[in-house]
Amino acid sequence: MSEQPETRTAASAVVSYLLVVVAVATAAAGVVAGLSSPPMSWITCLVFLLSVGVTAVYQMPIGRVTGLPPFGVAGALLVVGTTGPNPVLEVGLWSIAYFISRVVTTRALWMAAQWTGVAAIGGIGFVALSRLLIGLGWWAPLALVLSVLAYMLIVLGLEFLRERGRWSIEHTFGLSALSPWRLLGVLAMCSGVAIAVYVSSTGLLGVVDGSADELRLARETIPLLVVALLFYGAAKRRQTRDSERRLSGVVDAARALPWDVQQDPKETMVEFARRAIDAAEFDVRRRPPGRNEIGARFSPINATDPQLTPESMAPDDEVTEEHQEDAVEPTEYLVASRKNGGAPFTPDDELALDAIGHIASETARVRGAYDTLLDRVDRDSLTGLPNYNAFQRSLSRLNEDRSYASGIAVLFIDLDQFKRLNDTEGHHIGDEVLSTVATRLRASVRPHDFVARVGGDEFVVVLTKLQSLAEAKAVADHIVANIGAPAMLGGREYRPLVSVGLAYSGHQETDPQSIVVDADHSMLAIKKSRRQGGPSFESSIGISPHRSSRINEIVAKAIDDGTLNVVYQPIVNTLEDKIWAFESLVRYTHPELGRISTSSLIEKAKGLGRMDLLTKQVIEASLKAAREFRKIVPGISVMTINLEVEQIRDEHVGAFLKDIVPRYPDVSLCLELNERSTKDIDDDLRAQAEHFRQLGMLIALDDYGSEASSVGALVRIPMDILKIDRSLVDNLDDTRQREVVRALQGFGDAFDYSTVVEGIETQDAVDVLVGIGVRHAQGFFYGRPVPFAQTMSRLKAYGPAGTVTRATPVTGSGIRVG
Structure with missing residues (x-):
C-alpha cells in the first residue's frame, strides 16, 4: 500500500x-x-x-x-x-x-x-x-x-x-x-x-x-x-x-517577437524559460508557486489562433461574466520548480522568469488585439461568415495544402429573386433571409469545408478532401436541399431559391481563381436558363463542363506525346540499410494548370482508353533507367511498376512485356498488381502470371491491407513480393498493428515471399519494424519519389545507402515516358 x-x-x-x-x-x-x-x-x-x-x-x-x-x-x-x-x-x-x-x-x-x-x-x-x-x-x-x-x-x-x-x-x-x-x-x-x-x-x-x-x-x-x-x-x-544564460534567454524571447502564431504562446513561453533558467520542471497553471518554486504571472488575454478557418470565423460565442473577468485579470502562472534537495532559485532567476512572463503576456495581448482587428476586417458583419478577402486567402491555402489525391470544388451560390424580395418585403426581411441561408450553409458543410459571403446575395463554398466530381455533386445536392427548406420570416413562409455553379479540380491549380471563374460561369448559365424558360421554382446546380473536358484533352495529349514524367522511389533492405529496388511512378505538371494528381491522371487515362499506352511508356522508361542505375550501383537490379491484373493479358500489355523484358537481361522487372484488381482473376491470368515469372519477372501484390483487403487475395495469384499498405503501419504504437504486420511477415517467410512495408516516414517506425522481423521497407524516410536525374545524383553521392544525410528535393525534370 x-x-x-x-x-x-x-x-x-x-x-x-x-x-x-x-x-x-x-x-x-x-x-x-x-x-x-x-x-x-x-x-x-x-x-x-x-x-x-x-x-x-x-x-x-x-x-x-x-x-x-x-x-x-x-x-x-x-x-x-x-x-x-x-x-x-x-x-x-x-x-x-x-x-x-x-x-x-x-x-x-x-x-x-x-x-x-x-x-x-x-x-x-x-x-x-x-x-x-x-x-x-x-x-x-x-x-x-x-x-x-x-x-x-x-x-x-x-x-x-x-x-x-x-x-x-x-x-x-x-x-x-x-x-x-x-x-x-x-x-x-x-x-x-x-x-x-x-x-x-x-x-x-x-x-x-x-x-x-x-x-x-x-x-x-x-x-x-x-x-x-x-x-x-x-x-x-x-x-x-x-x-x-538568464540574459540570453530573455533576449532570445524578445528577439523572437512576434512569436510564431502557429505555436501555443504557453509552449513558446516555457521554451524560452527553459533556456534562461535551470529548473527541473516548468508548468503553466492557475495555482501560484509553492515551496522550491518561483513563478511569474501570465495573462493569456485573447490568445487565440489567428489562422482563418470556418470555425474561427463563426459568430461570437456568448461571453460569460467569468470569462470577462479572466480576460481582465491574469489567472495563470509560469512556474519553475526544483526538488527539495536541489540548489535554490536566486533572485536573478525570479527576475528572468518574470521578464519572460511579462513578454508572453504582452505578446498574447497584442496577438489578441490583432486577431480581433483581423476578425473584424475579414468577417461579414451581418452573417458572421468570412468575406471576400478571407475567401481569397483561404482558397489559395486550401489549393496549396492538398495532397496529390485530394480534389476540391467551388460552389458559387446566388439567391434568386432577392432584389424583388428586398423591394417588396423590406431590407429587414432580406437581412433575415441572408442570415438564415448563412446559418444553413454553415450547418450543411463538413468540418473541413469553407463557407463565405462574397457579395450582397452571393455565397461561396469550398469543398475539400474530395475523391471525385460525383462526390462533390452529392455534397452540393445536400447543401442545396438544406438551403431550400421552408422558413418563417415576418410571419410568412419563405423558401429560398438558389442557382449554384459547381467547378471541380482534381489537381493543384497554378491559378486557383480559375476554379471560381468556372463556377461563376456555370452559375450564370443556370440564371440565364431561368430567364429563357428554364425551371423557375426550384434550385439548380450547374456543373462546369469546361474544366473536365480541358483536363481530358491535356491528359490525352500528354500521353500521346510522351511528355509525362517517371519518378523513382527506393525500396530498402532495413537490416543492411541498402537500396535494392526502385518503384516507378508517373507524374505530370501542366505549364498552366499545375500538378495533376496521380489518381486523376490514371482515372483520365482509363476513361480515354490510353491506360495501356501509358503503362508501356512507364515500363520502357523504367528499364532504361534501371540500366543506368546499375552502372553506378550494380546491386540495384529490380524495378517495380504498377498495373492492374487485367493488363497482363496479351491484348493489353502482356505481349509488350514478353517482347521488351528479354532485351534487359540484367534487370528484374516486378509487376505490382493492385490488390483490389485481383478479385476477379481467372485461370488464364494465373497462367500468364506464372509464365512471366518463368521469363524472370517478379509478381508483387500491392496495397495489401488497404480498404477491405481479404485473406483470399494472398492466394489468388502467384507472387514473389507482398507489399503491405501504409494504412497498416500508420500507428505502430498500437499492438494490434504490430501483430498484424508480424503475422504477414511470418506468412511471407513461410512461403518465401519478400515482404515490403510501405509508408515508412521515421526512424522510430524502422526500429519497430526491424524488431518484429521486417527486412524491407519503402517510404519518405528513405526518399521521396524523384526524377531520373536526381536519382542518379543520389546514387553517385551516396551509393546504395538507404538513409542519406540530407533531404532529396522533389522538384526537377525527369525522364519522359515517350
Missing part, C-alpha cells in the same frame, strides 16, 4: 526538525568546546570561517538532469578538524560558516539550517574517520580520500532518504539521474583540496623562515586562503555564466 500524503508530510517535517536540531547542536558544541579549551588564534578562526563560507558558495551538479542536490568543495576544509587539536571546535566552526554561507546565498533560513544539519553529520563522519585512520598509521592521503568518500556517501544518502529515493530521470524511485562521472569529479576535487590543505598545514612542504608562531599561523591560514580565493573565483565565474 502506498504511503498517504499526510503521513509523508508529517515524516518530512520530523526529518526537517531533526536536521535543524543537529545543525544547532553541532554549532553549540563547537562554541562550548572553544570556551572550555585553549582557544585557537583569532586570526586562524577568522580565516577558517571566511574560507568555509566563501568555498561553500561553489556548488557542482551531480545529476544528468536538474533537480538533484549540488555538491560543494567546502567539505574538504574539514581536514582542519583532522589536523587540529580540538576537532569538536573545528567541526562546530565549520558548521557555523556553512550555515551563514547558505543563508546569504539562498535567503532561506529554514532550508539553510536543514542543509547544515545534513552537512554536519557528514562532517562528523569525515573528521572521525580521518583521525582514526591516520592514528592507526594509514597513509594520510589514502585516509583523506576514504574520509571524503564517507562524507559524500553520508550526505548523498541523507538527501536520497529525504527525497524518498526519487532520483531517477522519471522522478521515480531509482538512481538513473545520478551522473557517475560527475560524482567521480567531485570526489577527485574534494580529495585533492583535502590532501593539499593537509600537506601544507602539517609542514610536509618544507620550512619557511620566521618564528615558530609565524610559521604555525602561515601553515594554518595560507592554504585556507588559497582554497577560498580559488573557489570564490570559480563560483563567480559560474554566476557569470548563469547570468549570461
Whole structure:
C-alpha cells in the first residue's frame, strides 16, 4: 500500500526538525568546546570561517538532469578538524560558516539550517574517520580520500532518504539521474583540496623562515586562503555564466517577437524559460508557486489562433461574466520548480522568469488585439461568415495544402429573386433571409469545408478532401436541399431559391481563381436558363463542363506525346540499410494548370482508353533507367511498376512485356498488381502470371491491407513480393498493428515471399519494424519519389545507402515516358 500524503508530510517535517536540531547542536558544541579549551588564534578562526563560507558558495551538479542536490568543495576544509587539536571546535566552526554561507546565498533560513544539519553529520563522519585512520598509521592521503568518500556517501544518502529515493530521470524511485562521472569529479576535487590543505598545514612542504608562531599561523591560514580565493573565483565565474544564460534567454524571447502564431504562446513561453533558467520542471497553471518554486504571472488575454478557418470565423460565442473577468485579470502562472534537495532559485532567476512572463503576456495581448482587428476586417458583419478577402486567402491555402489525391470544388451560390424580395418585403426581411441561408450553409458543410459571403446575395463554398466530381455533386445536392427548406420570416413562409455553379479540380491549380471563374460561369448559365424558360421554382446546380473536358484533352495529349514524367522511389533492405529496388511512378505538371494528381491522371487515362499506352511508356522508361542505375550501383537490379491484373493479358500489355523484358537481361522487372484488381482473376491470368515469372519477372501484390483487403487475395495469384499498405503501419504504437504486420511477415517467410512495408516516414517506425522481423521497407524516410536525374545524383553521392544525410528535393525534370 502506498504511503498517504499526510503521513509523508508529517515524516518530512520530523526529518526537517531533526536536521535543524543537529545543525544547532553541532554549532553549540563547537562554541562550548572553544570556551572550555585553549582557544585557537583569532586570526586562524577568522580565516577558517571566511574560507568555509566563501568555498561553500561553489556548488557542482551531480545529476544528468536538474533537480538533484549540488555538491560543494567546502567539505574538504574539514581536514582542519583532522589536523587540529580540538576537532569538536573545528567541526562546530565549520558548521557555523556553512550555515551563514547558505543563508546569504539562498535567503532561506529554514532550508539553510536543514542543509547544515545534513552537512554536519557528514562532517562528523569525515573528521572521525580521518583521525582514526591516520592514528592507526594509514597513509594520510589514502585516509583523506576514504574520509571524503564517507562524507559524500553520508550526505548523498541523507538527501536520497529525504527525497524518498526519487532520483531517477522519471522522478521515480531509482538512481538513473545520478551522473557517475560527475560524482567521480567531485570526489577527485574534494580529495585533492583535502590532501593539499593537509600537506601544507602539517609542514610536509618544507620550512619557511620566521618564528615558530609565524610559521604555525602561515601553515594554518595560507592554504585556507588559497582554497577560498580559488573557489570564490570559480563560483563567480559560474554566476557569470548563469547570468549570461538568464540574459540570453530573455533576449532570445524578445528577439523572437512576434512569436510564431502557429505555436501555443504557453509552449513558446516555457521554451524560452527553459533556456534562461535551470529548473527541473516548468508548468503553466492557475495555482501560484509553492515551496522550491518561483513563478511569474501570465495573462493569456485573447490568445487565440489567428489562422482563418470556418470555425474561427463563426459568430461570437456568448461571453460569460467569468470569462470577462479572466480576460481582465491574469489567472495563470509560469512556474519553475526544483526538488527539495536541489540548489535554490536566486533572485536573478525570479527576475528572468518574470521578464519572460511579462513578454508572453504582452505578446498574447497584442496577438489578441490583432486577431480581433483581423476578425473584424475579414468577417461579414451581418452573417458572421468570412468575406471576400478571407475567401481569397483561404482558397489559395486550401489549393496549396492538398495532397496529390485530394480534389476540391467551388460552389458559387446566388439567391434568386432577392432584389424583388428586398423591394417588396423590406431590407429587414432580406437581412433575415441572408442570415438564415448563412446559418444553413454553415450547418450543411463538413468540418473541413469553407463557407463565405462574397457579395450582397452571393455565397461561396469550398469543398475539400474530395475523391471525385460525383462526390462533390452529392455534397452540393445536400447543401442545396438544406438551403431550400421552408422558413418563417415576418410571419410568412419563405423558401429560398438558389442557382449554384459547381467547378471541380482534381489537381493543384497554378491559378486557383480559375476554379471560381468556372463556377461563376456555370452559375450564370443556370440564371440565364431561368430567364429563357428554364425551371423557375426550384434550385439548380450547374456543373462546369469546361474544366473536365480541358483536363481530358491535356491528359490525352500528354500521353500521346510522351511528355509525362517517371519518378523513382527506393525500396530498402532495413537490416543492411541498402537500396535494392526502385518503384516507378508517373507524374505530370501542366505549364498552366499545375500538378495533376496521380489518381486523376490514371482515372483520365482509363476513361480515354490510353491506360495501356501509358503503362508501356512507364515500363520502357523504367528499364532504361534501371540500366543506368546499375552502372553506378550494380546491386540495384529490380524495378517495380504498377498495373492492374487485367493488363497482363496479351491484348493489353502482356505481349509488350514478353517482347521488351528479354532485351534487359540484367534487370528484374516486378509487376505490382493492385490488390483490389485481383478479385476477379481467372485461370488464364494465373497462367500468364506464372509464365512471366518463368521469363524472370517478379509478381508483387500491392496495397495489401488497404480498404477491405481479404485473406483470399494472398492466394489468388502467384507472387514473389507482398507489399503491405501504409494504412497498416500508420500507428505502430498500437499492438494490434504490430501483430498484424508480424503475422504477414511470418506468412511471407513461410512461403518465401519478400515482404515490403510501405509508408515508412521515421526512424522510430524502422526500429519497430526491424524488431518484429521486417527486412524491407519503402517510404519518405528513405526518399521521396524523384526524377531520373536526381536519382542518379543520389546514387553517385551516396551509393546504395538507404538513409542519406540530407533531404532529396522533389522538384526537377525527369525522364519522359515517350
